Amino acid sequence: MTDTVDSLFPAHLQHVMRLADRALERARCDGLVVYSGRPTEYFLDDHGPAFKANPHFLHWAPLQEAPDCFVRYSPGQRPQLVFHQPADYWHKPPTVPTAAWTREFDIAVIREPGEARALLGTDRQRLAFVGEAPADIGGWGFAAINPDPLLAYLHYHRAAKTPYELACLREASRLGAIGHIAAAAAFRAGASEYEVHQAYCTAIGLREQELPYGNIIAFGEGAAILHYTALGRSRDVPRPTFLIDAGGQYRGYASDITRTHVAAGADPTYLQLMASMEKLQLELCAAVKPGVDYRDIHLLAHRLIAGALVDAGVIKGCTADDAATNGVSHVFFPHGIGHLLGLQVHDVAGLAADDTGRTDIPRPAGHRYLRLTRKLEPGFVVTIEPGLYFIDLLLDEAQAKGLGRFINGELVQRLKPYGGIRIEDDVACTATATPENLTRDAFKRVA
Ligand code: GLY
Ligand code: MN
Numbered sequence: 001m002t003d004t005v006d007s008l009f010p011a012h013l014q015h016v017m018r019l020a021d022r023a024l025e026r027a028r029c030d031g032l033v034v035y036s037g038r039p040t041e042y043f044l045d046d047h048g049p050a051f052k053a054n055p056h057f058l059h060w061a062p063l064q065e066a067p068d069c070f071v072r073y074s075p076g077q078r079p080q081l082v083f084h085q086p087a088d089y090w091h092k093p094p095t096v097p098t099a100a101w102t103r104e105f106d107i108a109v110i111r112e113p114g115e116a117r118a119l120l121g122t123d124r125q126r127l128a129f130v131g132e133a134p135a136d137i138g139g140w141g142f143a144a145i146n147p148d149p150l151l152a153y154l155h156y157h158r159a160a161k162t163p164y165e166l167a168c169l170r171e172a173s174r175l176g177a178i179g180h181i182a183a184a185a186a187f188r189a190g191a192s193e194y195e196v197h198q199a200y201c202t203a204i205g206l207r208e209q210e211l212p213y214g215n216i217i218a219f220g221e222g223a224a225i226l227h228y229t230a231l232g233r234s235r236d237v238p239r240p241t242f243l244i245d246a247g248g249q250y251r252g253y254a255s256d257i258t259r260t261h262v263a264a265g266a267d268p269t270y271l272q273l274m275a276s277m278e279k280l281q282l283e284l285c286a287a288v289k290p291g292v293d294y295r296d297i298h299l300l301a302h303r304l305i306a307g308a309l310v311d312a313g314v315i316k317g318c319t320a321d322d323a324a325t326n327g328v329s330h331v332f333f334p335h336g337i338g339h340l341l342g343l344q345v346h347d348v349a350g351l352a353a354d355d356t357g358r359t360d361i362p363r364p365a366g367h368r369y370l371r372l373t374r375k376l377e378p379g380f381v382v383t384i385e386p387g388l389y390f391i392d393l394l395l396d397e398a399q400a401k402g403l404g405r406f407i408n409g410e411l412v413q414r415l416k417p418y419g420g421i422r423i424e425d426d427v428a429c430t431a432t433a434t435p436e437n438l439t440r441d442a443f444k445r446v447a
């Protein structure tokens with residue numbers, strides 16, 4: 001695996017350099033300094049949250065645990081990596097990297113962040129700085145810190161992944177699939193939510209801080225809480241269903257996978273909804289093609305989920321198409337169909353209209369949580385995550401808005417203990433009409 005990824009890195013870096021060339025023209029700067037970041041501390045304390053590197057830095061160099069490092073690049077030149085390895089006997093200093101990708105860089109090692117100042121050159125007033133600049137570094141006289149035209153260009157073009165990035169995302173998916181299989185086994189063996197989480201991390205060999213986001217592991221009614229991360233410690237709780245939304249991570253690239261499992265003896269209507277969701281999720285994944293407006297996939301999801309709810313008798317007195325427009329489908333499906341995926345789980349620029357910073361592709365009216373409104377292009381990786389849930393807050397709101405007549409309240413009460421259903425795959429848009437389903441392929445590979 002590492003061999004394949006490594007062999008793809010030089011071409012990836014060339015692509016990143018070409019993006020930087022054009023972004024620098026936009027920002028009228030001669031060169032770029034990308035900073036990895038610095039750990040922060042909790043209020044009134046001497047330690048803080050786990051370090052998370054600037055995604056722009058990870059786009060250049062797969063160094064996730066290396067604070068106060070810099071990539072320095074000027075068009076036409078080899079990139080330089082200024083690697084911070086402090087003299088420190090309290091913590092283990094980061095090891096100077098020697099992996100194959102480092103051959104693409106000139107590397108200088110520093111002991112103090114301040115040593116980077118001279119190494120970055122005397123033309124700093126011509127350089128754009130990208131990252132969260134601490135006060136000491138921000139005062140080094142850069143031409144601009146995070147200039148909008150430069151970031152807008154880089155963010156927009158990060159949506160289309162290079163073959164290297166796709167390989168990383170495949171590996172993140174493989175890890176996710178391994179974790180999901182271990183988690184499902186732990187659930188079946190009677191583990192608590194917390195223990196399922198532990199089984200997940202153990203199976204994929206990642207610490208919590210290395211996961212792309214906090215695991216969502218919910219039994220029963222907890223599945224109706226979209227971002228439930230409470231991780232209950234008790235095994236002795238109702239557990240008719242198990243929803244797990246958890247990903248893997250490789251070289252900073254994320255997977256974002258959700259599966260819903262059901263215990264034996266479930267209500268037949270719930271089982272019918274599970275089957276419908278599985279079928280419609282695959283239909284939505286198949287819609288990931290170049291030129292397709294992602295908003296249309298989202299609106300199709302509303303119609304299909306409404307259809308599943310009408311067929312099951314949960315929605316009554318209107319057609320699926322009516323339910324998708326009169327607000328009833330929102331009661332059960334209150335989030336977007338998905339988002340871009342990459343170095344960030346909710347990757348940047350989902351609402352970008354172009355690479356100059358325009359964000360005026362509107363969400364469909366009333367769909368305020370949709371995170372992606374762009375037309376798909378080859379290389380885009382998106383999630384497809386239809387869901388349906390029985391959420392008191394939204395059911396009460398529906399009553400207040402006069403939508404109660406379209407909802408079979410008795411049946412909803414019967415289904416509430418199951419919480420909900422979400423199925424989420426990571427799907428790469430290819431140049432053809434056949435997308436690559438990273439998640440389903442990963443489950444097949446590790447089965
Ligand atoms: N795991 C968060 C999401 O699915 O967007
Ligand atoms: Mn998810």
Ligand code: MN
Pocket residue numbers: 256338339383385424
């Ligand atoms: Mn997601």
